[in-house]
Amino acid sequence: MAEKSAQIRATLNAKLIESGEREQMKQLLRQRLIEYGWRDQMKAYCKESVKQKGLENLTVDELVQEITPKGRALVPDAIKKEMLAHLRQYLAKHEDL
Amino acid sequence: MIELSSATTSSSFPSMGLVSSPPRSVCSTTNSTSSPTVVVQTRLHKFPCQEIEKLKQKYRIQHTSCFTHLQNLINKHRIPKCRECGLDEQCRICLDCSLCLCRHHAQQHSRLCSHALAIDIKRLFVHCYICGDVQYDSVFERARRKIILLQQNSSNNSPSSSTIGGICGLLNLGNTCFMNSVLQAFVHAPVLRDCFLSEKQHHCEFQDTNHTITNCIMCQLRQLYHHVHEGQQRSNEPFVPSQLLYLIWTHENHLAGFEEQDAQELLMALFNIIHSQNSNDDVDDEKTCSCIIDRFFKGALQSEITCSQCGSVSTKNDLVRDISLQLPFASSNDECFPSSSYSLENCLWRFTHSETLSNFYCDKCQMSMSANIKLTISQAPIVACFHLKRFQYVKKSRSKMRKKISAHISFPDELDLTPYMTITNFNKDHNKYCLFAVISHFGSSVETGHYMCYVKLQLQNRWFRCDDHCVCEVSAEEVFKSECYLLFYQRMSVEPTS
Numbered sequence: 001m002a003e004k005s006a007q008i009r010a011t012l013n014a015k016l017i018e019s020g021e022r023e024q025m026k027q028l029l030r031q032r033l034i035e036y037g038w039r040d041q042m043k044a045y046c047k048e049s050v051k052q053k054g055l056e057n058l059t060v061d062e063l064v065q066e067i068t069p070k071g072r073a074l075v076p077d078a079i080k081k082e083m084l085a086h087l088r089q090y091l092a093k094h095e096d097l
Numbered sequence: 098m099i100e101l102s103s104a105t106t107s108s109s110f111p112s113m114g115l116v117s118s119p120p121r122s123v124c125s126t127t128n129s130t131s132s133p134t135v136v137v138q139t140r141l142h143k144f145p146c147q148e149i150e151k152l153k154q155k156y157r158i159q160h161t162s163c164f165t166h167l168q169n170l171i172n173k174h175r176i177p178k179c180r181e182c183g184l185d186e187q188c189r190i191c192l193d194c195s196l197c198l199c200r201h202h203a204q205q206h207s208r209l210c211s212h213a214l215a216i217d218i219k220r221l222f223v224h225c226y227i228c229g230d231v232q233y234d235s236v237f238e239r240a241r242r243k244i245i246l247l248q249q250n251s252s253n254n255s256p257s258s259s260t261i262g263g264i265c266g267l268l269n270l271g272n273t274c275f276m277n278s279v280l281q282a283f284v285h286a287p288v289l290r291d292c293f294l295s296e297k298q299h300h301c302e303f304q305d306t307n308h309t310i311t312n313c314i315m316c317q318l319r320q321l322y323h324h325v326h327e328g329q330q331r332s333n334e335p336f337v338p339s340q341l342l343y344l345i346w347t348h349e350n351h352l353a354g355f356e357e358q359d360a361q362e363l364l365m366a367l368f369n370i371i372h373s374q375n376s377n378d379d380v381d382d383e384k385t386c387s388c389i390i391d392r393f394f395k396g397a398l399q400s401e402i403t404c405s406q407c408g409s410v411s412t413k414n415d416l417v418r419d420i421s422l423q424l425p426f427a428s429s430n431d432e433c434f435p436s437s438s439y440s441l442e443n444c445l446w447r448f449t450h451s452e453t454l455s456n457f458y459c460d461k462c463q464m465s466m467s468a469n470i471k472l473t474i475s476q477a478p479i480v481a482c483f484h485l486k487r488f489q490y491v492k493k494s495r496s497k498m499r500k501k502i503s504a505h506i507s508f509p510d511e512l513d514l515t516p517y518m519t520i521t522n523f524n525k526d527h528n529k530y531c532l533f534a535v536i537s538h539f540g541s542s543v544e545t546g547h548y549m550c551y552v553k554l555q556l557q558n559r560w561f562r563c564d565d566h567c568v569c570e571v572s573a574e575e576v577f578k579s580e581c582y583l584l585f586y587q588r589m590s591v592e593p594t595s
Contacts (some may be wrong), residue, residue, distance in 0.1 A: 059231070
């Protein structure tokens with residue numbers, strides 16, 4: 001059962017990339033995250049982290065590791081819903097999957 | 098939206114003066130007494146990154162060549178894929194050997210080959226494997242911002258239609274978009290078409306015995322014209338204007354080099370070269386010069402000064418090849434216009450609006466008086482070039498960066514110059530002009546910005562955007578919404594010229 005869903009996921013992903021839809025969705029997602037202020041929030045959080053830890057003690061990679069969980073948690077539900085709806089629309093249009 | 102994430106960290110870095118500071122190992126504790134926090138002292142361990150300095154020295158990378166260098170690396174790997182494993186996410190390009198590798202293999206590679214630096218192919222930041230972190234360098238940063246700006250502009254491009262005749266792209270030779278834009282506008286001036294396309298074999302009037310195709314600007318322009326109009330046969334390959342560039346460099350030294358320059362300066366330089374190579378022997382009598390510049394681009398401005406005391410009027414006529422307009426809000430004296438209505442007509446109104454001169458020496462009164470000065474166009478050229486003064490030199494910054502006024506200024510498709518002309522007997526219908534080219538500037542300054550030229554194919558009434566080698570059709574809306582810098586109008590219903 002899990003295998004089948006993994007396979008579907010892979011096929012879907014390939015289809016999305018091929019048709020350029022994945023790139024478009026990424027753009028859309030970027031735009032929405034800016035609109036909802038998520039980016040500004042993350043920027044502020046980065047600044048805070050840097051101030052706390054000190055500039056010389058931090059590499060970019062460490063900073064990314066630090067902020068990633070918070071970033072994921074802060075994504076507004078509305079955006080998640082919208083992206084899901086977008087995917088559903090895409091699936092509906094390309095039923096030959 | 099340009100990602101200026103690195104800008105937030107750059108403000109806390111020391112000024113450029115420290116770039117040439119002593120080598121990393123010498124981190125004297127003695128001069129920490131003046132620094133406000135301990136952080137400044139320890140940061141010297143990591144910044145500036147010695148590896149970047151070494152690389153810059155090795156390849157003699159400066160501001161100007163860094164952009165070309167990075168652009169070439171990116172163009173090499175249009176479809177990023179790791180050489181070792183084929184992964185296409187988060188690839189990096191080694192700055193020493195230009196291999197494209199994923200993060201894991203890039204790290205491996207840097208250890209094996211002792212190549213310390215790589216740039217991220219998407220975000221273009223520089224990663225140093227010795228420092229173990231992303232590093233900031235002002236030269237690379239400037240190049241990075243410019244590339245990102247260009248990428249965002251060109252992401253709007255649809256693949257250029259290869260079946261359009263009469264238009265073709267110009268290859269960017271290293272920050273030469275300022276020249277490419279001017280050439281495009283020039284080539285699409287309707288009135289010049291006949292001059293350049295009439296004969297295949299050009300009998301050049303260039304008097305000099307040293308004449309060769311390479312040093313004669315008319316021959317060079319003729320070559321460009323023919324390429325543009327025969328482009329269809331060659332599936333619209335972009336023209337490489339290297340000889341033109343060299344010609345301009347040798348004649349106008351101040352424009353030489355691979356730095357981004359001011360397009361208006363280039364326009365004037367181009368006019369100068371054409372005029373000097375094609376003017377007749379009697380230089381004094383400018384009225385008889387038959388070069389294309391004087392025939393089509395030359396106009397005259399009249400300045401009329403009225404003494405406020407005795408009322409005597411002194412008139413002076415100046416020949417001009419373009420009209421440079423101050424923006425209406427540039428000085429604080431201008432409260433005439435609300436901020437939402439900046440237009441070319443406003444600028445022209447301000448230009449021809451009478452002003453008060455406080456220290457004018459009146460010959461009749463024999464002393465300094467206040468006077469009224471009024472500028473009008475006494476002779477309107479066949480091709481009118483308007484230059485909007487968007488760039489201002491900022492004195493306080495150490496670099497020569499020119500600050501730009503980015504406000505949108507609207508401009509019409511058809512322009513009537515009658516209200517701005519000197520009142521004499523003339524046929525009012527002769528002052529209607531039609532727009533054929535717009536050079537717009539994108540970005541916040543000359544050095545980090547980009548020029549593009551919008552041209553109208555007259556016969557088809559369609560607008561095209563010329564972004565170096567990328568030419569594609571665009572809506573008129575995009576043209577009129579852009580940040581115009583140079584506007585080119587041609588007089589409608591041109592009389593046959595002698």
